Amino acid sequence: MKAYGGFEHNLQSLRIVDVLENDYVDFKGLNLTFETREGILKHCSNKNALKIRSKWERFIQKKQPSLEAQLVNFADEIAYNHHDIDDGFRSGLLTFDQLQDVPFFNEIALEVKSESPSINERQCMRATIRRMMNIFIMDSMSYLKQNR
DSSP states (O other), X not given: OGGGTOOOHHHHHHHIIIIIOOOOSSOSXXXXXXXXHHHHHSXXXXXXXXXXXXXXXHHHTTOOOOHHHHHHHHHXXXXXXXXXXXXXXXXXXXXXXXXXXXXXXXXXXXXHHHHOXXXXXXXXXXXXXXXXXXXXXXXXXXXXXXXX
């Protein structure tokens, strides 16, 4: 997309909810709150913030978005990082053996296998990824509770 000015998925998502969705007679978009729209942008680059300066000055000034937007961003990162592992495995770019070289993955996979000795490799992969996601989520919640 370089020839067309590049592509920024967060800006495109905002464009969809602000302009392209056209279900209402009185306004374009979905009429979302500022906080919801800010959550869609999550982490806008300075270059892109300059394009939409009027409403998103906080990104230019490097101020954090709302707590809700930060939490959504964190949850999104947990989800897509773990799904990337599954995508790599399903595409054949990553093998189960290669992933077992990663200590965190291997520890969880061994637990899964010991609880279900007849589990096949794909089932083990899915169960391991689910447990890893759960560990990230529960550790995050524990940390937040301790540091309120």
